[in-house]
Each structure stands twice: as C-alpha cells, then as structure tokens.
Amino acid sequence: MTASAADILARAALPVLQRFPPETAHALGLRGLRAMQRFWKSPPFPANLATEICGLHFAHPLGLAAGFDKNGAYLDALGALGFSHIEVGTVTPRPQPGNPRPRLFRLRHIDALLNRMGFNNKGADYVAAGMQRSAYRGIRGVSIGKNADTPLDRAADDYVECLRKLYAVADYFAINVSSPNTQRLRELQAPEALADIILPLQQERERLGKMHGKRVPLFVKISPDLDGDGFRDLCATMKRHRVDGVIATNTTTGSQTLRAMAKDLGSGGFSGAPLAQGAVGILVELRREMGEEFPIIATGGIMDGEQALGRLRAGANLLQVYTGFVYRGPALLTEILAALPHVAD
Numbered sequence: 001m002t003a004s005a006a007d008i009l010a011r012a013a014l015p016v017l018q019r020f021p022p023e024t025a026h027a028l029g030l031r032g033l034r035a036m037q038r039f040w041k042s043p044p045f046p047a048n049l050a051t052e053i054c055g056l057h058f059a060h061p062l063g064l065a066a067g068f069d070k071n072g073a074y075l076d077a078l079g080a081l082g083f084s085h086i087e088v089g090t091v092t093p094r095p096q097p098g099n100p101r102p103r104l105f106r107l108r109h110i111d112a113l114l115n116r117m118g119f120n121n122k123g124a125d126y127v128a129a130g131m132q133r134s135a136y137r138g139i140r141g142v143s144i145g146k147n148a149d150t151p152l153d154r155a156a157d158d159y160v161e162c163l164r165k166l167y168a169v170a171d172y173f174a175i176n177v178s179s180p181n182t183q184r185l186r187e188l189q190a191p192e193a194l195a196d197i198i199l200p201l202q203q204e205r206e207r208l209g210k211m212h213g214k215r216v217p218l219f220v221k222i223s224p225d226l227d228g229d230g231f232r233d234l235c236a237t238m239k240r241h242r243v244d245g246v247i248a249t250n251t252t253t254g255s256q257t258l259r260a261m262a263k264d265l266g267s268g269g270f271s272g273a274p275l276a277q278g279a280v281g282i283l284v285e286l287r288r289e290m291g292e293e294f295p296i297i298a299t300g301g302i303m304d305g306e307q308a309l310g311r312l313r314a315g316a317n318l319l320q321v322y323t324g325f326v327y328r329g330p331a332l333l334t335e336i337l338a339a340l341p342h343v344a345d
C-alpha cells in the first residue's frame, strides 16, 4: 500500500474522528495509524529535497511538530507516513497529568485549534525507554520542558535532567520556553533566564557528548507573542550563547478578536491558520537578525503546499506541521512534498 492509499483511508476516517471530542479523536487516530502502519510504505523522496542541518541528514524539510506524540509512543506509525523528522514531547523529568479536561478545542471554521494541554506526559524515563525501542529511521527531536510544580528559578535543573535522560535517543533537543500553558514558562525567554538554562545545558551536553560519542544540537522554540524588544533580546541571547537553531513558533495567546471568538472555551494557545501571518513575520525577522547560516525551523499555520513553499522562500530550513495535519491528515504531507521540488526552480 502506498502513501496515497494512506491518504484515501485517512480521508474516510477523518470525518468520523471529528465527531469525537478532539482529545479522544487524537488518541483514536494515533491508534488507528499504528494498526495500519505495516500497510503504508512512504515513497522514496527526491534526492534534491534532502537537507543537512547541524550535521543531521533530513530526507526532506517536512516534520511533525511537538505535542502530537507527547510520549514518543507512535514514532513508527507516524514515521511510516513519511515525516523526515518528528519532535517528541514536550517531555518533563517527572510524569504529570497536564491541565484538567477539556483542554483541546476545534475552531474548524477558522482552521484553528485552541489548547491548554499543559505538558501532559509520562516523564523522561518512560519516553526514553519507548524511543529506544522504536525503529523509526528519520530524525528524532525531543522537546524538553519543566514540570508544572518546579519553581521558575529551578527550571534549569529540569531541562538538564531531561537532557541527561534522553540524550542517547535524541538527534536534537528543542528547549521549550514558549508554551503559554505552563505558568510563567514564557518568562524563560528573557535574556538572563534563558542564559541560565542554555549554559548548564551546554555544559552537560559537553560531558554527555564525550560519553555518547555524539553532539546533539540544542534548538530554542520561541513564542509568536514577543514584543519587538523581547524579540531582539532573544535573538541577541541566542547569538551570544551560540544556540544551534530556532523553532518558530509555538502557539499564540491570540489577538483580541481571536480571544473574543473563543471566549467560552477558556485560556490556551491558538494554532493553525490564524497563526500563519505572525509566524511568517517572525521567520523573516529571524532570518534578518540571525544571518544566512542560522538554522530555522518554521512552524505555525502551515496548512497547505503554498504556505510550506512560502516559508522556505522566506528563509526556513525545515518545516513542521501540527494543526494542518489534524484537519487534513496524510494528504497534507503528500501535497507539501509535491509542492517542494519547485523550490529548486
């Protein structure tokens, strides 16, 4: 069975899944993918789509964003669809339940989701063991964060503990300091706070690198809601401390209009189409601030092939999808991969 057969099956399954509450649909969808995974066979990717970032070989630019496979339990099933990379997590040192349900909402009429999951995950040990068992051959990113009950001034300990526990199974780490759903987490984007996390992580990486014989790059995932000064400070901090790359962006707490539209649903981060414009703006600014060579992974509102192409043309090295994949399933991968060769034109 080919990836296009996966598209057809998914096209039939998606309307059924969307009758369930979003989090139930997510769990059912993942289980369905796993049940069918041995039947998929993603087609070989054109060699001109391959790209090398920080010494890592990506078969093509398109990956799955963090939060879809929180525990790295579905790497094989998701990998079989053809993602070049999958970002597992966000993982915290200790398991935690996340926020009370409901905490994930569809805003179908505007191609968006609202979530306040709050890093629900089974903890770093569990995730590391599962990833060890996986046969996924693409690039494995691991997004790391702090437990909800860890005070902000001890956050670095949590990030370092995750690094230690997951180093052997990770190809890159994403330092998540931008989720709106863990109280005060975004304060960790401020220059001193970020340096206080990056420096111990780099020190520990030095030690682990020798032990494991590999240097795992550290990327920072940023918020789309920073103001101009906050953004420039963040860029300066990433430059000063030689961060390996950036993932832009996480979900947005939204404009007033967007918040008004979803006021009955409570707080959270918006993803999908309403995020696109802001995410592109940040991508363009990042490329300008950080220079030509700096690795940038673009995510936020990539809902079709045209958006994907636009991000690459605006300077992204890699792309990640989440909400578009929720609504469109594997057909989105097919469309984006078909659109990409035109980059070479």
Ligand SMILES: Cc1cc2nc3c(=O)[nH]c(=O)nc-3n(C[C@H](O)[C@H](O)[C@H](O)COP(=O)(O)O)c2cc1C
Pocket: 065, 066, 067, 068, 089, 090, 104, 113, 115, 117, 119, 143, 176, 179, 221, 249, 250, 251, 270, 271, 272, 273, 275, 299, 300, 301, 302, 320, 321, 322, 323, 324
């Ligand atoms: C339900 C849900 C859970 C998410 N969980 C995480 C997470 O744990 N860590 C993270 O870095 N980003 C998380 N994200 C953000 C996505 O990785 C992505 O940055 C964002 O949704 C923008 O991409 P999109 O518009 O394609 O969805 C989550 C998004 C959604 C919708």
